[in-house]
Amino acid sequence: MFGNENRRTINLGGTSSATTQASILDQARVRRLQRESERRRHDNAIRIQAWWRGCREARLTRSQLRRVLDQDATSINGLRCLVLLGRDASALTLWCNSNNETSIFQLATGPYAASWLVLIRQIAHLLLQAVVKAPLAEQSIAYTNALSVLLSPSAASKVLGQDGTPVAAEIIQYLSRHGFYSDLSKAICAVPVGQHKNSQVLSGLVPLAIQPFSVFSLTSPAYSTCLIALVSHVFTIPLLPNRIPLQSLTNLSSNLPMSSLHMIQDDVSTIIDRATPDDKVNLISNLLVFMPPRYAKLRKDSLDTYLLLLTRTINTLPVHTLAPSQLAQNGTSDISLADDSDSDSDEPRTRVAVVSSFNAESVVAKPSPLDARTLKRLRTIYSLGHLKALISAASSREALIGFLLALVIGCPSEKGDILRAVLDCTGGGLIRELYRFQVRACPLGKDTDMSTLSAQTNASSWPPLILLVDVYNQTLLTMGDDEFFGTSVTSTSAPRNPLSLDELTTFSRQLLNIAFTLYWHPIEEQRNRAALDAAGLRITWEGVRDLVTRCLVGIHGRDSRKPFMPKDHWLVTSNFDVPSFVEAAIFEEQQLAEAEASPSVSRRNMSARQVAYLSPRLGILNNLPFAVPFALRVSIFRAFVLNDKQSRGASDRYSYEMRRARTLVRVRRGHVSQDGFDKLSEADLKAPIEITFIDQFGQEEAGIDGGGVFKEFLTSLSKEVFDTDRGLWLSSNNNELYPNPHAYATDAHSLAWFRFIGRILGKALYEGILLDVAFAGFFLAKWLKKRSFLDDLASLDPDLYNGLIFLKHYEGNPEDLSLNFTITVEEFGDTKTIDLVPNGSNIPVTRENRLAYITLVADFRLTKQIKLQSEAFFEGLSDMVDPKWLRMFNQHEVQILLGGVNSPIDVDDLRNNAQYGGLYDPNHPTIVAFWNVVETFDHEQRRALLRFVTSCSRPPLLGFKELVPHFAIRDAGSDIARLPTSSTCVNLLKLPLYPNAAILREKLLKSITSGAGFDLS
Structure with missing residues (x-):
């Protein structure tokens, strides 16, 4: 095959004179490349020949091994041949068919016992690998049967006696070291869901998963190793219960070693870190199938480990993974509220806004879209029945608190349902326990030092505090003031405030210090997250601050309605200059x-x-x-x-620029509101407005508007637009106004009026002009983007409020009341039913969901019915007053800003800030007599005097120095028969020169109580 082609050719003839040096070098390079190419061809040929000889020898050897195996598959040589043949399906099938339970273990009793054990372990691994490769093949049944025998201590003991269990243990340990549970998982997953569910292969594989736990002792390291692998590989199989034959599922469920779950407590983090997002979802789903029936019987430490496993798994999944949809299922509707938090943000209440409160860095990947059956199982985690069983069985409050927090944070769309379920299970017991045994004594909130809050040593104090705040926030949503203050007389067994007023005093101060610290000090998430991370919380400091603030606002709202806190309890001015x-x-x-x-x-x-x-x-x-x-x-x-x-250059209303920027408006007497609406709806109300009144004869009234006429215009306008007979506003039982909820109040024209009224009230606030109008507290709360509570319903609809309180405290079966998730609305004699949730008419009110029903009904009456009207009103109000300026006040305080403080009138303050005109000065006898008379007036007479002069009976909050224009008195002639009159537009009292105090008192009282008012002269 090889000749002399590699021999170099030598030219003995010498070099031609025509050959250059460059050509010589090129020829040498070409010859060198040719020799290199020939060497590569030679080496490759040698390798091919070696490979071919190897394959030939391997075939020969395998043929020889197979002949030996065919001659005696049960001998030790047959076993050796089988191991050397490896994953030969026909050889494995031959061996399986040649042996039975007895013959498999016969060699373990003779001189080849040690060799047999080494070989049989490898054969067991080969059998499992063959099943993984072709789980639906017919021969796989024989493989699984053989594996069942090899791993069975009872089968081994029939032949080996007391040595049977150690032999089975050796085989299982070998398989465990070589991916036993991983292979089982692959084999089970290879069978499509719903197909071949009754196959003998699956029936044989499933028992193998629990076989090790009948072999190893509880104290054996192999036991915990197999338990970790079981959780990591078998419990992460997608739709595990749907893949397994019913009989095998029953066997698996009854023999799972979950009572020993405490043995893997230290390995929980490792299990979760190695799992993919899909594995984590499947783990939770499968645990929720197999574990709940065991809650009551589980060892306490095993249940704690189970809670820890769920908690850490949920915390590593993206928010909303367990509850991605609010859609109705099977003709019913999800009645959870999207978010039970206060609406303290101008941002839309979306999932994106919710996620911003969490530590998104812990979420690295999203799972695949969820199967409907998996999603259904996942939803049971926050069902009332599941939570009730779990809470009653849990012994460790630390583990339970961590799980509930993970659930609330991981399922924000279901937060309301989760917290209501917790309250239904525990009543007020959990709140009292959290506060009295954990929160009250913790160091958090004892000072205003950020280092205390962010210290890692205080990490364990955060979970109970955050859960307490969350649960108590939920409690406040459906707690009436009678319950809050412990004055309920509806029933002796009616729930009361879980915390006493003294406890609330201490608790609120603790929360106030925490909230103030988090607002006052810059929050650096990366540097200061040690405490939250150590506590296993993925909520951010901003999220903590929002929760604490919401709870403080709820408690303060009750205190503002009926004070019970010590004086200056809420102030933190000692912490800053x-x-x-x-x-x-x-x-x-x-x-x-x-x-x-x-x-x-x-x-x-x-x-x-x-x-x-x-x-x-x-x-x-x-x-x-x-x-x-x-x-x-x-x-x-x-x-x-x-x-x-x-x-805007408007600090001086008399400047040249301001005079040029004035809006000139002609208003007809008797048509103040309509003319104001027509001419000021789109005007720049922040610029000065000059009002000219047109009398009944069409003539302009004399005078120049220096601010007083505009005040009169606002006063007259407010009286007209807030007249309940006009249809835009209704009055509560306390004579407080709120938007009319009827449908006609939501048409475009009515909404334009609401926007205009909002702009006018904003103008009054902007200019500091007091208006004698009172709004309902729940409507004022919407000015501040705050949520209304159930107790606000008492002033709006006492009958509905009492009915809801009755339902809340009803000791019988609520279904006997035949209620559903609808509400009836009557307009102009027509009654219509509105669903509170999709398909609400088909959802009965039960003991489990009645709190959700109460919340939805109150929310509908207090918020949804007047949503469009309120939005239009606030749009106009925000044109004049920045919303964040108003957020500096609560509902009661906004009312004071608008109409003055409802407190006794300080005569000395009024006198010190009064101005005089005409013949009068502070020392004039009539003025001296006037003030002496006023000092003798009672509270109502002083209010009548103030209303007579200024059109508002309440004094400004900061005193009469803030009254615009100032209170003024001028002479009105010497005719003692004439009564005092007033120009309310400029807060001016026109007082005749009466000769003595007695006549002055008589005339003044007659004027202020008889309705005499604005003087056009």
Whole structure:
């Protein structure tokens, strides 16, 4: 085959003179490449020949091995041949068919026992690999049967006696080291779901998964190793219960070693770290099938390990994985509320907004789209029945708290249902336990030092605190004031506030310190997450702050309605210098005003959370306004308004620029509201408005509007537009106004009126003009983006409120009341039924879902019915007053801003800020007599006097120095028969020169109580 082609050719003839040096080098290079190519061909030929000889020898050897195996498959040589043949399906089938339970173990008793054990372990592995390769093949039945015999201590003991169990253990240990459970998982997964479910292969494979636990002792390391592998590989099989024959499923379920789950507690993190997102979802789904029936019988430490396994698995999955949809299932409807949090943000309540409260860095990948059957099983995790069974069985509150928090954080769309289920299971017991045994004594909130909150040593204190805050927030949603204050008389067994008022005093101060610290100090998530990470929480510091703030607002709302806290309990002014705080807050507001110039920034859409991030002081004022004295906040509010005016060049209403920018409006007497609507709906109300009244004869009234006429216009306008006979507004039992919920109030024209009224009220707030109008508390709460509580329903619809309280405390079966998730609305004699949730008419109210029903009914009446009207009103209001300015106040305080403080009138303050005109000065005898008479008036007479002069009976919050225009008195002639009159537009009292105090008192009282008012002269 090979000649002399590699021999070099030597030229003895010498070199031609015509050959150049370059050509010689080229020829040498070509010859060298040719020789290299020939060497490669030679080496490759040798390799091919070696491979061919090897294959030939292998075939010969395998043929020889197979002949030996065919002659005696049960001998030791037959076993050796079988191992050397490897994954030869026909050889494995021959061996399986040649042996029975007895013959398999015969060689283990003779001189070849040691060799047999080494070989039989490898054969067991080969059998399992063959099943994995072709689980649906007919011969796989023989393989699984042989494996069942090899791993069975009872089968081995029939031949080997007491040595049978150790032999089976040796085989299982070998398989375990070589991926036994991983191979089992692959083999089971290779069988399509729903197909061949009754096959003998699956029936043989499933028992193999639990076989090791009947072989190894509980104290054996192999036992825990197999348990870890079982959880990691078998419990992560997709739709495991749907793949297994029913009989095998029953056998598997009854023999699972879950009572020994405590043995893998230290390995939980390792199991989860190695799992893919799909594995984690399948793990939870399968655990929820096999574990709940065992809750009551499980060892306490095993149940704790189970909770730990669920908790850490949920915490590593993306939010909403366990509850990705709110769609109705099988003709029923999911009645969970999207979010039970306060609506304290201008942002839409979407899942994206919810996720921002969590530590998204812990989520590295998303699982595949969920199968409907898997999703159905996952949803049982937050069902009432499951939570009730789990809570009653759990002994470790630490493990239970961690699980409940992981569930609430991982399923925010189901948060309301989860917390309601927890409350239904525990009543107020969990709240009392969390506070009295864990939260009250913890170091969190004892000071305002950020290092205390972020210290890793305090990590264990965070989970019970956060769960307590979350559950108590949910409790407040459906807790009436009678329950809160312990005055309920509806039933002796009616639930009461889980925390006493004294406990709430201490608890709220603790929360106040935490919230203030988180607002006051810049939050650096990366540097300060040690405490939250150590606690196993993926919520951010911002999320913690929001939860605590929401709870504080709920408690403060009850205290503002019926005070029970000590004086100055809510104030934190001792933690900062007040003057510098005010200056800094005003400066921060100016900085935000400058940011408004950026096209990417819209202050009108900034939420309280965003403001807190940009400005710590404004964050406190927007989210914890009660922590700063009311009077101080009012002065800050007026400063914000002044800054806004200055930015528009409107600080001096008499300047040339302002006179040019005035809006001139002619208003007919008797048509104030219609003319105002027509001419001011789109006007720039922040610019000065000059009002000219047209009398009944079509003539302009004399006078120049220096501000007083506009005040009269606002006063007259408010009386007309808030007249309940006009149809836009209704009055509660407390004579407080709220938007009419009827359908005609939601047409385009009515909504335009609501927007106009909002702009007019905003103008009054902007200018500091008091209006004598009172709004319902639940409607005022919407000005501040706060959620209304069930107790707010008492003032709106007492009958409905009492009915809901009755349902909440009803001790019988709520289904006997024949209620469903609908509400009836009557308009103009026509009654219609509205579903509170999709398909609500087919969902009965039960003991389990009645809290959800109560919440939905209250939310419908207090919020949804007036949603469009409120939005239009707030749109107009926000045109005039920045929403974050109003968020510095609660409902009661906003009412004071709008109409003044309902407190006794300070005569000295009124006198010190009064102005005089005409013949009068502070020392004039008539003026001296006037003030002496006023001092003798009782509270109602003083209010009547103030209403007579200013059209509002309540004094300004910061005193009469804030009254615009100032209270003034001028002479009105010497005719003692004439009664005093007033010009309410300029807060002017026209007082005749009465000769003595007795006549002055008589005439003054007659005027202020007889309805005499505005004087056109």
